[in-house]
Amino acid sequence: MTFPLDFWQISLITAITAIILLITSEMLSPYYGKVNIPINKKRLKQSSMVFSVIFLGTVALRIIEILLS
Amino acid sequence: MESPNKPNMINGREKMRRNISLAKVAGWITLSLGCLSLIVSIVYNSQILAFIGLGLTFWGIILIYIRSEEYVKGSLLNATSLSTFATLNQIIQELGYREKAIYLPPKYLKDPESNKAYIPKNNLSKLPTPEQIWEKENKLFIENPQGILLIPPGSELTRLFEKTLQTSFTKVDLQYLQLNMPKLFVEELEIAQNLDINIENNKVHVKIENSNYLSLAKEAAKFSELYESTGCPLSSSIACALAKATGKPVIIEKQQINEEEKTIEIEYRLIEEEEKT
Numbered sequence: 001m002t003f004p005l006d007f008w009q010i011s012l013i014t015a016i017t018a019i020i021l022l023i024t025s026e027m028l029s030p031y032y033g034k035v036n037i038p039i040n041k042k043r044l045k046q047s048s049m050v051f052s053v054i055f056l057g058t059v060a061l062r063i064i065e066i067l068l069s
Numbered sequence: 070m071e072s073p074n075k076p077n078m079i080n081g082r083e084k085m086r087r088n089i090s091l092a093k094v095a096g097w098i099t100l101s102l103g104c105l106s107l108i109v110s111i112v113y114n115s116q117i118l119a120f121i122g123l124g125l126t127f128w129g130i131i132l133i134y135i136r137s138e139e140y141v142k143g144s145l146l147n148a149t150s151l152s153t154f155a156t157l158n159q160i161i162q163e164l165g166y167r168e169k170a171i172y173l174p175p176k177y178l179k180d181p182e183s184n185k186a187y188i189p190k191n192n193l194s195k196l197p198t199p200e201q202i203w204e205k206e207n208k209l210f211i212e213n214p215q216g217i218l219l220i221p222p223g224s225e226l227t228r229l230f231e232k233t234l235q236t237s238f239t240k241v242d243l244q245y246l247q248l249n250m251p252k253l254f255v256e257e258l259e260i261a262q263n264l265d266i267n268i269e270n271n272k273v274h275v276k277i278e279n280s281n282y283l284s285l286a287k288e289a290a291k292f293s294e295l296y297e298s299t300g301c302p303l304s305s306s307i308a309c310a311l312a313k314a315t316g317k318p319v320i321i322e323k324q325q326i327n328e329e330e331k332t333i334e335i336e337y338r339l340i341e342e343e344e345k346t
Contacts, residue, residue: 001111003110003111003119004110004114004115005120009120014127031256040135040136043134044135047131047134047135051127
């Protein structure tokens, strides 16, 4: 029994999630008008940042791997 | 025999049920489905199920983490604060205090974190010395020069600003307010869409755009005496912040509400002590 996804497939999922979250958090930003969605925008921004950092981390790993091979 | 507390218990349970938010339930369901899908994907070595499982797990975690914020309806803002505003207006109207309130800086008060405004009885009244205020800080009326010493309507709002910015306005300067107040109003508290602070010598112009306090300011303007003197709660809170940050007494010179543009423009004057003493 092995996990069927490899590292790059997980990286793809984090990239998609990060993009969706970043766009949502930008769209809900109070600078672009009042949004009547009662959501914790700070936490949304934080989670979008976390996913972006995870994705960028996987990209960095890929670059290191290419450089070392 | 049924317990007399039973109806109360049932009501409590119903309330609890209502309090469980839909987003929270959705989050936990998504997370559970995601975990289940991941386990099945490992057992059957299915990539599609693993993709679905990982996606659902991520979104489940996000839904649980983000959650909704506690909001109250804007109409409650007017309903809760106008009656005290009306009472205060009636008091100063009957006592004949029609001059502009002077927001006192921390050096006038024993507790520098508190906020007080002084309304002189007449225009000729001098601004009392810090020593005179210390003596009668806990009293409402001050004699020689005659005036009234009150907690301004925006006092608690200023405390909220300080709490949110995690600082005390007594430790900052005017530039700090100019830089941080817009972010506080727009991003942190979401009470306005834009805030501009312009400083010209001893005058400070503040323009607030599309604020939740617009209707409260409009209603407060009906209580003309207090409104002309101390301003609305929002302008009063900025005056308290200015007095603390500059260390100078502050007066609200002008306050204009533009309903079409949905803006509140306030002009503050920083008093040099020699002006009044």
